[in-house]
Structure formats: structure tokens, C-alpha cells
Amino acid sequence: MLVLWCPDWPAVAAAMAAGVSVHHPGAVFSANRALACSAAARAAGVRRGMRRRDAQSRCPGLTVFGVDEGRDARLFEPVAAAVEELVVGVEVVRPGLVAVPVSGAAGFFGGEVRLVELLLDHVSARGGVECQIGVADGLFAATLAAHRSALVEPGKAPEFLAPLSIAELDQPGADRTELVDLLRRLGLRTLGAFAALTERDVVSRFGSVGLLAHRLARGLSERPPNRRRPPPELAVTEEFDPPLDRVDAAAFMAKTLAGRFHAGLAAHGLACTRLGIHAGTERGEELGRVWRCAEPLTPQGIADRVRWQFEGWLRAGPQGRPSAGVGWLRLEPEETVEGRSLQLGLWQSSQGGGLGDEQVLAAERAGRALARVQGLLGPEGVFTAVLDGGRGPAERVRLVPWGDPRAPESPSEQPWPGRLPAPSPATVFEHAVPARLMDAAGERVGITDRRELTAVPHAVAVADDPPRRVVDWAGPWQVDTGWWASGGPGVRTRIQALLDSGVAVLLTAQSEKSPQWTVEGVYD
Incomplete structure (x- = not known):
């Protein structure tokens, strides 16, 4: 297997989409954690998993990007197309990583070294991005070889993997963080140490997840080679009139088509691990791409890959974009496995915490x-x-x-x-309602330098309504927003007030020195 890898692809794609130089420090963040960073950001001390504030403190000029899988797939399509111009059988593992069978192409071009040289030059010229290539037995070993620009001899994958860190098992999309942490605590620091265990011991201690990781550590394929060949009638084809020429319409269509495709496989007890997406335009152009996934694809996973592929086709450059709208689309299961994940619903129904039959039908x-x-x-x-x-x-x-x-x-x-402590307001207004918070003398209640109320709340007048007496109140709760907040720095103060009408309101002041109170929510 030959794997072509574009380092830091999410950060590279985000910079390309924003018109920022790929050599400028940049990082992609999700849930305030760095998912990927450019080489310049890494040189400044930014690392994956780092908090956004820590990353910006180490690299003040860091450009922050959000996660956009559609953007990553769309911009990676020219790279995959450039590989396909030289080698057939391209499979997109994920945006930034493609795999191709190496035997036929290596024989045609005069050896693996010559093939790697041609691919590096061709992709750099056509795709305009830097890439690394690795060759080894199996996708996992070839991916790690690509990270190191290594060509592993046939049959030598176990020796290549043995000294590598056990953390290599936690590849993007694999979700093996807990397993890797457990193996480290047990003293298994390298892939070779993990591979030395027997399959029986691994299964009894780590289950099916550990068995799959154990196969990878031994240099074997993710699944046994005797995979089932899908029946031809499981392919799903849809024609469009009028043809699709917008990504949003294609994304909406993909959800329905993915559900039909997944249901057909599930009826045969199968799940798809290699998805073929083929399309044709009004002018006879035919498009195709194969997506590989380590885990069986769910309906949402199928729909995501169809949407990503359409973004790559319809938003490509003038040379790669189809000249007409897409008139038909066909989804083909290029490779299937036993649908073990399909038992999840039955398992949930049989457990006390799961959904019963009536709830599932509803x-x-x-x-x-x-x-x-x-x-x-x-x-x-x-x-x-x-x-x-x-x-x-x-x-x-x-x-x-x-x-x-x-x-x-x-x-x-x-x-x-x-x-704000529980309970939360039953009604939260989209636009805050103006209010006046008054003391016993009818004066407006303010906030001191110590961030305390200047007087005891006595009455509240909401909008143009007459004032209502405050029976009881709680607070205040302050939130000091810094320069990174969308509204800029400042202090927001909240109090809860129970009025004599029996209604409780959540009052908020946006300013510290001259607060303007508003009603943010109402309690039942």
C-alpha cells in the first residue's frame, strides 16, 4: 500500500480558504483545543491538544481557524485528482490522506522509488501543496511510513512498527485515546511490546477494540483479507431533474440517499467500509471517488462523505469543476464487513437504560x-x-x-x-427586554467597585409596565469577559428576583459603572 500524506492538512486548508500564507502560524481549534497547527505555529511552541489561550500566549501572532470538514475535503479534491492522474484505485482515507495499491503502478513506472518521485513532483506541481509518501504492507503501517517518508520492504512491517510509540495507535478518527492511556499505565510503551502479547490475552483484557489495535501493532490489516463481496443490487442510484449545481441541495439530497443505502446494507447484515461515490453530468462527464473508513459507516458518515465529495466537485477550480450540473449519483459498497455495529439498537432495547420498542418507533x-x-x-x-x-x-x-x-x-x-445556578429560566428572550431595578426610594440600583449592589432591590419595572415589588432575590453573579469575548471586555452581572405577582425574572446588567438592567429570562 502506498500512502500520500499532506502534513497539517486542516490547518493548511483553513489557511488556503482564508487567503493566508501556509507559512504563517495558524491552528484549527475545536472546543477550545488545538486539533491541527501549521509548521510555523509548531516551531513557536503550539501543539495539538493545547488550549487556545496557551497557544496564543506562546505565539501571539497565531491565526485561529474553526473546524470545517467540508472545507478540508473540498480543497483536498485537487490533490486526490492529481494522484489519480498517475495511479488508479485512489482511496481517500480522510482529507489529507490518500491510499493506492502500489504493485501495479510500481511495475509500470519502474519501481517504488521511481513511482514515489513521480508522485511527489506531480502532486506538488498540480496540487500546490507539500506532501510525504510512505510504502508498507497495510494501511496503518503505510500511514506511519508516510509520516517518516519511509519505504518499508515487503514483509518488514512488524520490524518497522516495533520501536514506534504506542501513541501511534491513536490516529485521527480511530478514537483509541483511552486504550493508549491504559496500555501506557500497564507499561506497554511501544508497538512491539504490545504486539508481543498473545491474541487470547488481548481479547480477554481489552475486547474487540484491543484486538483490532493488536492486529495493527503486528503489521496486519485492520480486517482479515477474506472480506465479503457485496451483491450488486446494494448499489443505490438517484437521478435528478433539474440537475444539482449547488452544494446545499446536494447535502440535503445526501441524507435521504445515505439512509436508503445504509438500510439496504443493514437488511443483508452488512456495513460499508469502502464507499464508492460516482456521478454523471448532463454533458456526459463521469466523476468518481472511493472513500475508505476504518470503522463501518453510519448513515450520517455516508451523508458527510457525499457532501464533502460534492463540495470538492462543484467548488473546484475552473479546470477541475464539471461543466454542467450533476444529473445522477450512484453509491456503491466497494467493501463490506459483517454489520456488528447494527446490533446497537437491539442491545439498547434489552437494557434498562435503553429505549424500548415503543420509544424507538416513536x-x-x-x-x-x-x-x-x-x-x-x-x-x-x-x-x-x-x-x-x-x-x-x-x-x-x-x-x-x-x-x-x-x-x-x-x-x-x-x-x-x-x-448561573440551577434551575435555568423556562423562557429566554432572543432580545433582552429593558427593565428598571429600583430601591425603596425609587432610585436605580447600581453596582459598586467591589461588584456589589448599591442597595437592596425593592421593585422592578419591565418595559412600560408598572413597577412590581420584589418579594425575594438572589445574587449577584458576575462574569468578567476578557478581550477574546465577542462583545469585548466588560462585566456582566445577573440577579434572580421573585416579584409579588408570583413571577420570577432573571435580570442582567451589561455595564459596571452605569448599569442598564434587562430581563434575560422568566422562570415558571
Whole structure:
């Protein structure tokens, strides 16, 4: 297997999309943690997993980018196309990493060394990015070889992997952080030490996840070579009238098509690990790409890859962009495995904490109804709420389109100094309502230099309503926002007040010296 790797691709793609030089310090952050950084940022001390504040303190000129998988896939399409011009059978493992079988191409070009030289020159000229190439037995060993620009002799993968750190098992998308931490605590520091264990001991201690990692450490393939060949009728084809020429329309279509494709595989007890995406335009142009995934693809994973591929096709440069809209699309399972992950629903139903049959059916009916409404209003017409971390009630709720991943961007379980205590308001206003907080003399209640109220709250007048007497109150809670906040530096003060009408309100002051009180929310 030959693997071509573009180092720091998320950071490189983000810089290219923003028009920033790839040689400028930059990093991609998610949930306030660095996911990838450029070589210049790494030279300044920025590392993966570092907090944003720490990274900016080490590199004040650091350019901060957000995560955008569609952007990464779209900009990587020219690189994959450049590889495909020389070698057939290109498989996109993830944006920034492609794999191709090496035997036929090496024989055609006169050896592996000559093939590597041609690919490096061709991709640099056509794709305009730096890349590294590695050759070894199996995708995992070839990927690590690409990180080191190494050509491993056939049959020598175990010797190549043996001295490498056990942390190499935790590749992007593999989610083996807990396993790697456990192996380190047990004293297994290298892949060779882990590979020396017997399969029986690994399975009894670490389960199926450990067995897969053990196969990789031994230089074997992720799955046994006797994989099932998918029946031809499992391919799904869809024609479009009018043809698709917008990414948002393609993204919406991909969700429905991915559901049909996944359901057909599940009916045969299969799951897809290599997905073929093929399309044709009105003018007879045919497009195709194969995506490889280490784990069986879910409906959302299939839809994401279709959307990424359409972004790469429809937003490519003038030379790589199709000359007409896409008239048909076909999804083909290039490789399948036993659908072990399909047992998840049955397992959940049989456990006390899972969903029962009635709840599962109700969830499916609700999902179909929301999809129908989304079909009428468009992809951005239906939203669901995700609970995020934050200090105020409005900050903790984020709306995501129906069908998109509902993963939180910031962990809610982390300590948030100044967070409002439970319970949260039942109603949170999109636009704060003006209010006046008065003391017993009718004067406005302010905030002292010690960030305390200047007087005991006695009455609250909301908008143009007459004042209502304050029966009880709690607070204040202050949040000191720094220069990095969207609204700039300042102090936000919150108090809870129970009025004589039986209504409790959450009052917020935005300024410290001359506070203007507003009603942020109302309690039941």
C-alpha cells in the first residue's frame, strides 16, 4: 500500500480558504483545543491538544481557524485528482490522506522509488501543496511510513512498527485515546511490546477494540483479507431533474440517499467500509471517488462523505469543476464487513437504560416527520437544540439543523466561573427586554467597585409596565469577559428576583459603572 500524506492538512486548508500564507502560524481549534497547527505555529511552541489561550500566549501572532470538514475535503479534491492522474484505485482515507495499491503502478513506472518521485513532483506541481509518501504492507503501517517518508520492504512491517510509540495507535478518527492511556499505565510503551502479547490475552483484557489495535501493532490489516463481496443490487442510484449545481441541495439530497443505502446494507447484515461515490453530468462527464473508513459507516458518515465529495466537485477550480450540473449519483459498497455495529439498537432495547420498542418507533416517526418538514422548508428550516457549556442560559443552548451531528462544542461539565445556578429560566428572550431595578426610594440600583449592589432591590419595572415589588432575590453573579469575548471586555452581572405577582425574572446588567438592567429570562 502506498500512502500520500499532506502534513497539517486542516490547518493548511483553513489557511488556503482564508487567503493566508501556509507559512504563517495558524491552528484549527475545536472546543477550545488545538486539533491541527501549521509548521510555523509548531516551531513557536503550539501543539495539538493545547488550549487556545496557551497557544496564543506562546505565539501571539497565531491565526485561529474553526473546524470545517467540508472545507478540508473540498480543497483536498485537487490533490486526490492529481494522484489519480498517475495511479488508479485512489482511496481517500480522510482529507489529507490518500491510499493506492502500489504493485501495479510500481511495475509500470519502474519501481517504488521511481513511482514515489513521480508522485511527489506531480502532486506538488498540480496540487500546490507539500506532501510525504510512505510504502508498507497495510494501511496503518503505510500511514506511519508516510509520516517518516519511509519505504518499508515487503514483509518488514512488524520490524518497522516495533520501536514506534504506542501513541501511534491513536490516529485521527480511530478514537483509541483511552486504550493508549491504559496500555501506557500497564507499561506497554511501544508497538512491539504490545504486539508481543498473545491474541487470547488481548481479547480477554481489552475486547474487540484491543484486538483490532493488536492486529495493527503486528503489521496486519485492520480486517482479515477474506472480506465479503457485496451483491450488486446494494448499489443505490438517484437521478435528478433539474440537475444539482449547488452544494446545499446536494447535502440535503445526501441524507435521504445515505439512509436508503445504509438500510439496504443493514437488511443483508452488512456495513460499508469502502464507499464508492460516482456521478454523471448532463454533458456526459463521469466523476468518481472511493472513500475508505476504518470503522463501518453510519448513515450520517455516508451523508458527510457525499457532501464533502460534492463540495470538492462543484467548488473546484475552473479546470477541475464539471461543466454542467450533476444529473445522477450512484453509491456503491466497494467493501463490506459483517454489520456488528447494527446490533446497537437491539442491545439498547434489552437494557434498562435503553429505549424500548415503543420509544424507538416513536423516535422513527418523529424523525420522518421532521425530515418531511425539512423537505418543505429546506435543510436550514428545522433545528434541534444542543446543550453546550457556558455561564448564561442563552449561551448554553445551540441550535443545529436536523440531521447534523449534535456533538457539543464546549463541555458543559467543566467548571464555568460565574455560571448561573440551577434551575435555568423556562423562557429566554432572543432580545433582552429593558427593565428598571429600583430601591425603596425609587432610585436605580447600581453596582459598586467591589461588584456589589448599591442597595437592596425593592421593585422592578419591565418595559412600560408598572413597577412590581420584589418579594425575594438572589445574587449577584458576575462574569468578567476578557478581550477574546465577542462583545469585548466588560462585566456582566445577573440577579434572580421573585416579584409579588408570583413571577420570577432573571435580570442582567451589561455595564459596571452605569448599569442598564434587562430581563434575560422568566422562570415558571
